[in-house]
Amino acid sequence: MTLIKSISGIRGTIGGPAGDNLTPVDIVRFTAAYVRCIAETRPGKKLTIVVGRDARISGPMVERLVEGTLMGCGADVVSVGLCTTPGTELAVAHYGADGGIIITASHNPRQWNALKLLDGRGEFLSDAAGKRVLALAADDSFAFPAAGALGRVLVRESYNERHIEQVLALPLVDAEAVRRRRFRVVVDAVNSVGGVVIPGLLRRLGCEVVELNCEPTGEFAHDPEPLPGNLAGISDAVVRERADLGIAVDPDVDRLAFVSEDGTMFVEEYTLVAVADYVLSHTKGGTVSNLSSSRALRDVTERRGGEYFASAVGEVNVVAKMKETGAVVGGEGNGGVIYPELHYGRDALVGVALFLTHLARSGMKMTELRATYPAYFASKRKIELTPAIDVDKVLHELKNRYSGERVNDIDGVKIDFADSWVHLRKSNTEPIVRIYTEARTQAEADALACRFIGELGAICGC
Missing domain, CATH: 3.30.310.50 (Alpha-D-phosphohexomutase, C-terminal domain)
Structure with missing residues (x-):
């Protein structure tokens, strides 16, 4: 069985028997259950739901099923098409929508896909709401609206450029400092949507970009999880191209890993550590990561005079703890950076812009910057x-x-x-x-x- 039902959504391999894999029947069932869950909190309101997807090969099929089901349930649709997870989250807030569905299986291989479910703030559903979706999916008593009450597509436009603009507008992103360093950067976007947005952001920051696996074909060139064992290609390319650094992202661009100028891994645990160090050097406050993340974040936070807090594993839990403690930055050791100044979601674009600002202002090389942090x-x-x-x-x-x-x-x-x-x-x-x-x-x-x-x-x- 490769259909996984959880409070954060539904994911599985495409095709096969309904109920055991992610089939059209399952996609429709869970999309309808999600609409019913959102509608319960907004009785009598015409719902608007944002839909975005990564570039995996099953994406267009799933996207059409999701949009059709939303309209069949009476909800209007804002389609942002090929879009990152953080970009879709931001689009929910931008359009004042009631929720969002991101069609992505994140770092899973090409045969997988998933529906990630968002609330009206563009954040992942709460534990209670996620459980309600699962309960409603098991209930066949839902009556669909008549023809006159069907939804429609209100907007069909990309959100990627607007996402880049929002990142560049952040006060702690110093685009001029980055431009002065004229970084040469190799990007490995594993043939998904990161191949569109990451080079776009880097060029706006004055970087010279060497693209590796940046065509958004969905035919992943290697295991898409940005772990050291999967990044030999970009490591070699950084050295061969005499680049200042390499940037690797997962298919939906919420995880971020860096490669140093000598081809060694900066290590994904230290993505958050370095970004947090920069943020804390300009903003007083605390940090949050999950219990399985590196102690280096605690060390850096305390060195900057802040307080570190740990959460249970999972982005929803990290966000909840950040809100509870008023943390100024947080995330997970898998390369996920959450910067509330923009939104409460892991965002590789935010991570790239803040990290490059930090690197540019430091005047250091990647290996030199990495050496300033505790080694674990x-x-x-x-x-x-x-x-x-x-x-x-x-x-x-x-x-x-x-x-x-x-x-x-x-x-x-x-x-x-x-x-x-x-x-x-x-x-x-x-x-x-x-x-x-x-x-x-x-x-x-x-x-x-x-x-x-x-x-x-x-x-x-x-």
Whole structure:
């Protein structure tokens, strides 16, 4: 089964049996359920929903089904076409819409697609609203409106240029400083919408752009997740082209990774760290990332006189904690930067513009800037348990064992040691515990992971 239903939307592989894969039947069912959920909060109102998509090959088919279903449910449509996730989020606010649907499976391979669901603020649905969509999708009693009450397409236009303009208008984006450095930049957009917007933004900033996989064909040139193992091509290109840096994004452009001038990874965990360092150098306040993100953000925040806060894993949880604490910047260690000055969503365009401003003003090379930040190394493992094992009980036992350390249990169990940490989380869909560690060296991070794998095994007798 490759149809995954969650509070954040629905995703799966295209084709196959309805209910098991992402088929036209499932697309219609969940789109209609989403409209019903939004309508419950706006009784009697004619709804307007923004629709955008990434460049994956199933996008046009899914887009037509979504738009037709929205109109069939009586909702009007604003179509922004080929658009990033953050751009679609901004479009919801710009058009005063009641919600939005982003057609993208983010970093998943080409055979996947998904419906990401937004509220009227252009933010992902709350936990309660997401659960309501799932409940309504299981209810077949919905009556569709008659011909006279159908929706229509109000607008069909790109939002990409407006998104770029909004980023360039941010007070902390110093376009002139970036232009003076005349950066030569290699961009790997994995043949999706990032190939349109990232080079466009860079050229507005006076950069010379070398395009790699920037044709938005949806035929991903490599695994689309911007992890070091997938970025050998851009690493080689940065060195070959004698570029100042490389920029890699995922298909919907909410994750951002940098490559240094010598072809080494800046490391995606440090995308947020560097951007936050720059923001905090000009704005007093705190930061937020999820529990599995690098301690380097906490270090940088405290060095700048701010307070760091941790949230449960997931963008919705990061945003909620940012609003609760009034954080001035936040995000996730996967390269997702959230800058509330523009909007509460991970936005690679914002990340690029703020990072390049920071780099330009510093006068440093990428490797020199990276060396100014605390060096941490991560290890990510998992242990499979039998269905009979009570994972919550196992994690509770670990929490009690380490009660003398700094322990956070808002999402699994995270144990902070003096120079390292371990975060253990259970999977929501299978008997697996994920074990993330971070330490001052890779060997120490790996050893810490192995140690806790052993402890988990001893507790549950496996």
